Amino acid sequence: MAWTIVITVLVTVLCVVLAMNFATPEKKMEKPVPHHYAITDPEFRREMSVMLGPTIVAGNRVQSLQDGDEIFPAMLEAIRGAKTSITFETYIYWSGEIGKEFTDALAERAKAGVPVSVIVDWAGSIKMDDDLLDEMRTAGVRIQHYRPLHWYTLSRINNRTHRKLLVVDGRIGFTGGVGIADQWTGHAQDPEHWRDSHFRVDGPAVAQIQAAFNDNWIKTTGEVLNGPAYFPHIEPQGDVAGHLFIASPSGGSESMHLMYLMAIAAAGESIDLAASYFVPDDLIKQALLAARQRGVRVRILLPGPNIDSDAVRLASRAGWGDLLLAGMEISEYQPTMLHTKMLIVDRELVSVGSTNFDIRSFRLNDEASLNLYDRAFAEEMTDVFEADLRHAKRYTHEMWQARPLKEKLMEKFILPLKSQL
Numbered sequence: 001m002a003w004t005i006v007i008t009v010l011v012t013v014l015c016v017v018l019a020m021n022f023a024t025p026e027k028k029m030e031k032p033v034p035h036h037y038a039i040t041d042p043e044f045r046r047e048m049s050v051m052l053g054p055t056i057v058a059g060n061r062v063q064s065l066q067d068g069d070e071i072f073p074a075m076l077e078a079i080r081g082a083k084t085s086i087t088f089e090t091y092i093y094w095s096g097e098i099g100k101e102f103t104d105a106l107a108e109r110a111k112a113g114v115p116v117s118v119i120v121d122w123a124g125s126i127k128m129d130d131d132l133l134d135e136m137r138t139a140g141v142r143i144q145h146y147r148p149l150h151w152y153t154l155s156r157i158n159n160r161t162h163r164k165l166l167v168v169d170g171r172i173g174f175t176g177g178v179g180i181a182d183q184w185t186g187h188a189q190d191p192e193h194w195r196d197s198h199f200r201v202d203g204p205a206v207a208q209i210q211a212a213f214n215d216n217w218i219k220t221t222g223e224v225l226n227g228p229a230y231f232p233h234i235e236p237q238g239d240v241a242g243h244l245f246i247a248s249p250s251g252g253s254e255s256m257h258l259m260y261l262m263a264i265a266a267a268g269e270s271i272d273l274a275a276s277y278f279v280p281d282d283l284i285k286q287a288l289l290a291a292r293q294r295g296v297r298v299r300i301l302l303p304g305p306n307i308d309s310d311a312v313r314l315a316s317r318a319g320w321g322d323l324l325l326a327g328m329e330i331s332e333y334q335p336t337m338l339h340t341k342m343l344i345v346d347r348e349l350v351s352v353g354s355t356n357f358d359i360r361s362f363r364l365n366d367e368a369s370l371n372l373y374d375r376a377f378a379e380e381m382t383d384v385f386e387a388d389l390r391h392a393k394r395y396t397h398e399m400w401q402a403r404p405l406k407e408k409l410m411e412k413f414i415l416p417l418k419s420q421l
Helices: 002-022 042-052 067-080 098-113 132-141 153-157 206-221 256-264 282-293 310-318 320-325 359-364 375-389 398-401 407-420
Strands: 057-065 086-090 116-121 141-144 167-168 172-176 197-204 240-247 270-275 295-303 328-335 341-345 349-353 367-373 392-395
Touching: 002 116, 042 057, 042 240, 042 256, 042 359, 042 367, 057 067, 057 375, 067 098, 067 167, 067 172, 067 197, 086 153, 086 206, 098 116, 098 132, 116 206, 132 141, 132 167, 141 206, 167 206, 197 206, 206 240, 206 367, 240 256, 256 282, 256 341, 256 349, 256 359, 256 367, 270 375, 282 295, 295 375, 310 407, 320 328, 320 398, 341 375, 392 398
Parallel strands: 086 116, 116 141, 270 295, 295 328
Antiparallel strands: 057 197, 057 240, 086 167, 167 172, 172 197, 240 367, 270 341, 328 392, 341 349, 349 367
């Protein structure tokens, strides 16, 4: 009898802990954001500044980098040229050729006396061999695992850092979609090499990227990184206005959700969305449908046959019916896994970063997004979006209706878990 009680208590505790991992934060929006302002309206920018956190700052130069052949050389060049500091946070960091190359570059700078601070997500770096960690630590790199598995952390094991942030000397910043793994190398030439985008930032917004890194460094170590090595005075470097803001279940959990809702509500002409994982909640779907009713053209580019999660694809497709009937243009990228995360509204606002278009990114992950307000840059990114569309296949409502019965049945089992995908 005593053992039965003990086992019952242990099972109950385990079930409670697991249930806590499925819970989303208390602060949760339940009503749509109304359409008040256009993207170009100064009031829209003011609200984005005050409601999302960091103010929009002018004077930035932003360079778009496409696929590993452009992204990794730019990041490694910046790391190898570091003089005062390197801060680096990523979700995926795996062993392999590119993982070794980053490890060698970070270790070399640490040996040269440059302070190097690295955060890797515990779950995302599970395929990272100990020899890479040992090499960095031996060289003097301060490397931290974000929320490693312990018995006392089981209630938050589902809350991961999905941010991709690199800052060199407090002056050069990078963010976007890539992880440190070999499938991001190359130029999306086959299913083993993914399609993705990353962005280099020079200018005042780099301080916001540094502050975003500091947010999780403080959580992990209790230490604040400050001073001119991390936050130097930065003169304007270009003409792009922008800001980087963060979201986390422990604070600002609805920032990303709110940003998407506000941007969609402000759209007057066009919404172009490239999303590696597209499982929107009801509020986002309502906002997109309302935009279509206003005459906004909505183009959505998603992964096609090459995707790293069939469950995500099932949960995503289950909700396409109303969107397709409303006239939204949904296309599936064919050559390889599309891992890009980019929103372009009215060819004025571009939002990029680590955030996926799903409930996990909105409410469970630590995320960072860079919003850029510049017509020339938005036009450039529209060209990139349309180049990817040329490698995609349009998905119709007739195709959606005709999807196999097996797929429809599997959707019923997947949909209750969509917040975890």
